[in-house]
Amino acid sequence: MSATNLGATPTPSVDHLIQLITAGASDASSCTPELADGPWVADRVDGYGPGSSMGDVIPVGSPRQGSLPAEYRSASEDELDARIRAAKATLGERVVILGHFYQREEIVRHADYLGDSFQLARAATQHTNAEAIVFCGVHFMAETADMLSTPQQRVILPNLAAGCSMADMADIDSVTDCWNQLMERFGERSADGRASVVPVTYMNSSAALKAFCGSHGGIVCTSSNAATVLEWAFERGQRVLFFPDQHLGRNTAKAMGVPLEQMPMWNPRHPLGGNTAEVIDDSRVILWHGFCSVHRRFSVEQIERARAAEPRVQIIVHPECPMEVVDAADGAGSTDYIRKYVAAAEPGSVIGIGTEINMVQRLAAEHPEHTIFCLDPVVCPCSTMYRIHPGYLAWVLEELVAGRTVNQIQVPESVAEPARVALERMLEAVPQNSGATPGRG
Numbered sequence: 001m002s003a004t005n006l007g008a009t010p011t012p013s014v015d016h017l018i019q020l021i022t023a024g025a026s027d028a029s030s031c032t033p034e035l036a037d038g039p040w041v042a043d044r045v046d047g048y049g050p051g052s053s054m055g056d057v058i059p060v061g062s063p064r065q066g067s068l069p070a071e072y073r074s075a076s077e078d079e080l081d082a083r084i085r086a087a088k089a090t091l092g093e094r095v096v097i098l099g100h101f102y103q104r105e106e107i108v109r110h111a112d113y114l115g116d117s118f119q120l121a122r123a124a125t126q127h128t129n130a131e132a133i134v135f136c137g138v139h140f141m142a143e144t145a146d147m148l149s150t151p152q153q154r155v156i157l158p159n160l161a162a163g164c165s166m167a168d169m170a171d172i173d174s175v176t177d178c179w180n181q182l183m184e185r186f187g188e189r190s191a192d193g194r195a196s197v198v199p200v201t202y203m204n205s206s207a208a209l210k211a212f213c214g215s216h217g218g219i220v221c222t223s224s225n226a227a228t229v230l231e232w233a234f235e236r237g238q239r240v241l242f243f244p245d246q247h248l249g250r251n252t253a254k255a256m257g258v259p260l261e262q263m264p265m266w267n268p269r270h271p272l273g274g275n276t277a278e279v280i281d282d283s284r285v286i287l288w289h290g291f292c293s294v295h296r297r298f299s300v301e302q303i304e305r306a307r308a309a310e311p312r313v314q315i316i317v318h319p320e321c322p323m324e325v326v327d328a329a330d331g332a333g334s335t336d337y338i339r340k341y342v343a344a345a346e347p348g349s350v351i352g353i354g355t356e357i358n359m360v361q362r363l364a365a366e367h368p369e370h371t372i373f374c375l376d377p378v379v380c381p382c383s384t385m386y387r388i389h390p391g392y393l394a395w396v397l398e399e400l401v402a403g404r405t406v407n408q409i410q411v412p413e414s415v416a417e418p419a420r421v422a423l424e425r426m427l428e429a430v431p432q433n434s435g436a437t438p439g440r441g
């Protein structure tokens with residue numbers, strides 16, 4: 001099997017691949033030709049922009065990015081690279097750059113740390129001397145970093161339009177309305193004295209939802225600790241309200257033995273989420289109807305095709321994938337799990353991965369001893385991660401050099417305080433190190 005229909009020699013740069021596809025120099029395909037444009041073109045239109053979540057509905061009032069100065073839009077890749085390096089060298093220890101696993105290679109090469117959202121937020125806390133934390137990820141990640149950093153530190157998101165379509169699928173008003181319906185039905189406490197419902201939010205959610213959990217006896221989870229967090233919640237309550245990702249909630253609870261019929265889905269557009277009172281009464285985990293458009297692209301058919309082409313193939317997927325995909329895979333786990341799985345595999349392994357293409361391409365380039373490919377044959381990166389282009393990184397860094405802070409993300413203390421309560425509960429339930437790996441920047 002070739003490394004993904006994407007060329008015999010895996011390039012870590014998905015952007016280069018997209019340019020090759022656009023030029024007709026690769027037999028791979030992308031989900032839209034608009035990926036070849038700079039993200040500043042997408043900033044002028046409604047929606048999340050080209051990539052996996054381009055069909056999702058963007059909430060009214062989502063942050064928009066103002067115009068990027070022309071000099072950054074027209075600069076070549078090499079010029080931007082040199083400008084980022086120069087600005088970073090000038091700023092020295094005053095700045096720390098964090099790069100999410102799903103970022104493009106042209107950003108990751110400048111990152112001081114590479115990791116998942118929570119690993120990066122915690123890495124930032126180890127750099128209290130850095131005045132500015134430039135978070136090359138999406139909005140909720142920058143919010144978390146702001147809440148965990150010191151009051152003197154400024155957290156910067158290079159492109160304000162880099163949201164997360166999954167996080168946007170659960171807003172504080174809809175969740176509060178759901179909660180009120182559940183409280184009306186059950187009251188706060190069940191007959192055994194435990195909470196009737198414990199809210200659990202995935203890290204991929206707004207600070208307001210983390211605060212909601214902090215204020216209502218709830219907790220935050222990540223994709224690596226969701227099972228431990230659910231156990232924590234079941235010790236304290238009769239049932240869990242899990243948001244925003246239905247798939248992580250379903251996959252985790254199913255692996256813990258919760259029957260599917262006790263995991264109804266809550267659609268906020270309908271009374272009782274579209275369920276009967278009996279179903280809600282019998283529930284153990286109420287799943288919000290959110291999903292990640294990147295991980296929703298993976299299918300059982302893709303796995304079957306990979307197995308038919310190479311019987312030795314090992315399939316590993318992220319738990320944000322649909323249940324059928326997780327069930328058909330050989331393993332499922334967080335980005336950290338996937339990285340460790342690849343690193344520990346026998347040389348010569350063939351590994352099909354179900355997660356974001358930038359991470360898969362990087363793993364393929366870092367591990368030439370294996371054949372690694374993305375299960376999705378179509379190149380379709382996360383729309384919002386894709387908004388962080390080197391032009392924006394060069395701009396925010398050069399503004400810092402000039403003594404100006406642009407694109408600062410600030411969570412009001414009235415939200416940050418209860419949100420930290422929910423984060424602290426997670427840390428008490430699941431102690432951990434930062435886990436972020438030093439980057440190449």
Ligand code: SF4
Pocket residue numbers: 053102138163164165166167204292293294295356382383384385
């Ligand atoms: S990969 Fe999915 S969950 Fe992650 S930022 Fe993109 S849309 Fe959000």
